[in-house]
Amino acid sequence: MAAITTSAPAAALNPIEQGMKEAFYAGVIAFGLFVLFIGLKTDQNISNELILVQRWGLLAIIVIIVMAVRFLYVAFALPALASRKAAKAAAPVVAAEPGFLGRNLSQISIVLLFLFPVVAIWLSGLQGSLKWIDNFGIQILIYVMLAWGLNIVVGLAGLLDLGYVAFYAVGAYAYALIGTYLYAVLPPEYAWMAFWILLPSAGIMAAFWGVILGFPVLRLRGDYLAIVTLAFGEIIRLVLINWREVTNGSAGISGIPKVEFFGWFTFNVSDPNYIAKVFELPTSSVYYKIFLYYLILLLCLLTAYVTIRLRRMPVGRAWEAMREDEIACRSLGINTTTTKLTAFATGAMFAGFAGSFFAARQGFVSPESFVFIESAIILAIVVLGGMGSLIGIAFAALAMIGGTEILRELQFLKQVFGPDFTPELYRMLLFGMAMVIVMLWKPRGFVGSREPTAFLRERRAVSASFTKEGHG
Amino acid sequence: MEYFIQQLVNGLTLGSIYGLIAIGYTMVYGIIGMINFAHGDIFMLGAFTALIVFLILGALFYSIPVVVALLIMMIVAMLLTSLYNWTIEKVAYRPLRGSFRLAPLITAIGMSIALSNFVQVTQGPRNKPIPPMVSRVYDIGGISVSLKQIIIVIVTVALLALFWYLVNKTSLGRAQRACEQDRKMAALLGVDVDRTISITFIMGASLAAVAGTLFLMYYGVVAFSDGFVPGVKAFTAAVLGGIGSLPGAVLGGLMIGFIESMWSAYFSIDYKDVAAFSILAIVLIFLPSGILGRPEVEKV
Numbered sequence: 032m033a034a035i036t037t038s039a040p041a042a043a044l045n046p047i048e049q050g051m052k053e054a055f056y057a058g059v060i061a062f063g064l065f066v067l068f069i070g071l072k073t074d075q076n077i078s079n080e081l082i083l084v085q086r087w088g089l090l091a092i093i094v095i096i097v098m099a100v101r102f103l104y105v106a107f108a109l110p111a112l113a114s115r116k117a118a119k120a121a122a123p124v125v126a127a128e129p130g131f132l133g134r135n136l137s138q139i140s141i142v143l144l145f146l147f148p149v150v151a152i153w154l155s156g157l158q159g160s161l162k163w164i165d166n167f168g169i170q171i172l173i174y175v176m177l178a179w180g181l182n183i184v185v186g187l188a189g190l191l192d193l194g195y196v197a198f199y200a201v202g203a204y205a206y207a208l209i210g211t212y213l214y215a216v217l218p219p220e221y222a223w224m225a226f227w228i229l230l231p232s233a234g235i236m237a238a239f240w241g242v243i244l245g246f247p248v249l250r251l252r253g254d255y256l257a258i259v260t261l262a263f264g265e266i267i268r269l270v271l272i273n274w275r276e277v278t279n280g281s282a283g284i285s286g287i288p289k290v291e292f293f294g295w296f297t298f299n300v301s302d303p304n305y306i307a308k309v310f311e312l313p314t315s316s317v318y319y320k321i322f323l324y325y326l327i328l329l330l331c332l333l334t335a336y337v338t339i340r341l342r343r344m345p346v347g348r349a350w351e352a353m354r355e356d357e358i359a360c361r362s363l364g365i366n367t368t369t370t371k372l373t374a375f376a377t378g379a380m381f382a383g384f385a386g387s388f389f390a391a392r393q394g395f396v397s398p399e400s401f402v403f404i405e406s407a408i409i410l411a412i413v414v415l416g417g418m419g420s421l422i423g424i425a426f427a428a429l430a431m432i433g434g435t436e437i438l439r440e441l442q443f444l445k446q447v448f449g450p451d452f453t454p455e456l457y458r459m460l461l462f463g464m465a466m467v468i469v470m471l472w473k474p475r476g477f478v479g480s481r482e483p484t485a486f487l488r489e490r491r492a493v494s495a496s497f498t499k500e501g502h503g
Numbered sequence: 504m505e506y507f508i509q510q511l512v513n514g515l516t517l518g519s520i521y522g523l524i525a526i527g528y529t530m531v532y533g534i535i536g537m538i539n540f541a542h543g544d545i546f547m548l549g550a551f552t553a554l555i556v557f558l559i560l561g562a563l564f565y566s567i568p569v570v571v572a573l574l575i576m577m578i579v580a581m582l583l584t585s586l587y588n589w590t591i592e593k594v595a596y597r598p599l600r601g602s603f604r605l606a607p608l609i610t611a612i613g614m615s616i617a618l619s620n621f622v623q624v625t626q627g628p629r630n631k632p633i634p635p636m637v638s639r640v641y642d643i644g645g646i647s648v649s650l651k652q653i654i655i656v657i658v659t660v661a662l663l664a665l666f667w668y669l670v671n672k673t674s675l676g677r678a679q680r681a682c683e684q685d686r687k688m689a690a691l692l693g694v695d696v697d698r699t700i701s702i703t704f705i706m707g708a709s710l711a712a713v714a715g716t717l718f719l720m721y722y723g724v725v726a727f728s729d730g731f732v733p734g735v736k737a738f739t740a741a742v743l744g745g746i747g748s749l750p751g752a753v754l755g756g757l758m759i760g761f762i763e764s765m766w767s768a769y770f771s772i773d774y775k776d777v778a779a780f781s782i783l784a785i786v787l788i789f790l791p792s793g794i795l796g797r798p799e800v801e802k803v
Binding site for chain 2: 067069071072075080082191250258259265411414460462466474
């Protein structure tokens with residue numbers, strides 16, 4: 032009998048008893064983990080000495096929650112999952128025909144994205160929409176663009192890059208330093224050109240850095256490549272902090288000029304051709320945000336378009352071939368050196384675009400914005416979305432960035448947990464946990480299949496389980 | 504010359520701490536081939552546990568011998584930190600064993616973010632200073648050696664001897680080395696692979712906890728974000744010595760310690776982390792198998 036294994040006695044317990052047992056263990060472990068960190072809090076007293084504050088009630092609540100979750104999971108969720116899996120295995124496999132929504136998902140999303148500011152203003156008024164367009168719309172789209180850029184390096188070429196934020200920093204500082212300078216030296220009627228000159232140049236500069244940093248790591252693969260790129264990212268950040276004469280150190284650069292609409296109208300209230308004066312609208316800062324929203328949306332679409340086109344070009348096919356098997360790739364005569372460098376350069380270029388946009392949007396850059404965690408977040412979005420899948424990545428960015436942004440809005444929790452409760456504090460904690468949970472639940476990301484660009488006779492989606500990653 | 508020897512002593516102290524953390528990286532990498540990105544934060548948790556135990560001891564006893572206090576801090580930190588690493592391995596890494604290679608790295612990064620923010624949320628974002636525990640300083644021929652430094656070196660050497668014995672002379676160590684060479688074959692020969700991997704994580708965590716306690720004693724301050732940079736440096740040490748090799752991790756730790764203290768002393772203290780990261784990049788590019796590591800053979 033195959034069923035006789037070492038776990039047979041455990042299997043004999045019914046789910047409820049099993050759940051009780053597991054919940055007890057989980058409670059003991061949770062108590063051990065949290066007894067010092069939640070049960071006690073180190074606080075400074077008036078004379079600046081550390082004292083301990085006791086919080087046993089909170090500890091008890093958390094341990095009970097852990098036990099309850101574990102009990103419900105083992106007693107109810109696991110049997111339910113198992114029976115569903117059995118039912119699925121028993122049922123004949125029917126290839127589900129994607130519905131209207133499934134077939135036109137990208138077109139519908141694009142239309143929705145273009146309508147978003149209009150809807151936001153319609154629902155929450157001119158001033159109320161500011162938050163939605165800026166904190167949600169622009170913020171999420173910046174991450175979508177960065178993740179799509181990184182997707183070229185990680186998802187298509189299979190090069191694991193943990194220092195991607197460095198190129199973002201290059202773009203941001205390029206606009207912050209050169210853009211500010213250009214803005215000052217150009218004659219006023221041409222000053223609007225500063226951003227439009229710097230946007231492509233920042234991309235090119237970042238691409239150049241991509242090649243410079245890509246060159247030494249050509250021989251590395253997998254984890255080692257990841258760690259070296261992490262090191263490069265940190266080196267660039269540390270140089271930005273310490274090279275005070277140029278970058279103003281950790282204080283950052285402020286007063287970066289705003290983007291202007293090709294000299295036609297501007298977004299500075301004091302200017303004669305301020306948008307509200309030109310169009311006789313009420314004065315509001317929301318116009319600038321709406322303009323920036325459409326700008327980043329167009330940049331995102333550009334990234335997507337370029338990615339889709341590149342995948343069909345020889346270089347894109349070389350990237351994907353290299354991801355699958357570098358040695359086979361080389362023996363077929365593909366120059367892996369140029370293939371890798373073009374991947375680094377293209378990915379970095381989009382980060383450069385996003386960086387100069389970021390600098391123009393914030394009006395302020397500092398090394399604080401380019402820490403390792405940012406690279407990790409972008410990589411997490413790419414992996415969680417399903418590497419290589421543009422739409423999956425966009426939804427991952429929406430879930431992860433939008434989800435953590437929405438925490439700022441949950442002020443009603445203050446009424447539940449008391450006035451000291453600040454939901455924002457839990458942003459990164461929840462983000463980290465979400466990374467782990469989503470990874471455990473769907474290791475291949477939200478969209479686990481690929482549309483091949485080259486195929487024999489019929490087009491079939493390839494399960495991502497058959498594609499490799501990160502060996503390049 | 505005295506200045507140089509002084510820096511050598513400082514480097515030895517730093518290097519001991521890095522070496523202890525590096526062993527955790529190298530053991531885990533050796534056995535399951537993953538970079539345990541959260542290991543730096545495990546080190547930070549060790550330091551924080553030691554801090555809390557220190558405060559508890561201060562609240563319970565009016566005065567307590569420093570050696571006893573340090574010992575209790577160390578043991579509690581080892582136990583708790585091991586429990587953390589054991590749980591993390593069980594929850595976040597084990598289900599992904601055999602999945603694609605990036606998956607555990609992503610969960611490890613997620614765990615690293617979650618752990619440091621967990622400490623930030625529960626203990627507050629500020630630096631946590633403690634009064635100096637050991638303050639005696641000896642003057643040996645013009646070189647000042649503090650008792651703290653002597654304690655660090657002695658504890659490190661003692662622990663390394665113990666771990667060398669565990670890995671090389673016991674059946675547990677044999678099981679570990681077997682899993683490292685061929686996990687499937689080891690399982691077929693009756694080695695409990697899951698248990699061995701769990702114990703590896705526990706060993707790594709307890710060494711990191713000791714490193715954390717020593718770090719707290721040496722610097723007298725810890726913050727929730729203190730895991731990342733020492734973690735990366737210790738990883739550098741592990742790679743420099745040859746990842747997967749225990750003596751290599753210690754050697755690498757010492758080298759990183761020396762390089763860092765010399766760099767701060769003779770060049771610029773601002774750029775000392777740049778130096779550490781540059782060494783990491785240079786070593787990985789030109790000497791990927793490290794000083795004592797075996798070169799990886801690629802099979803087609």
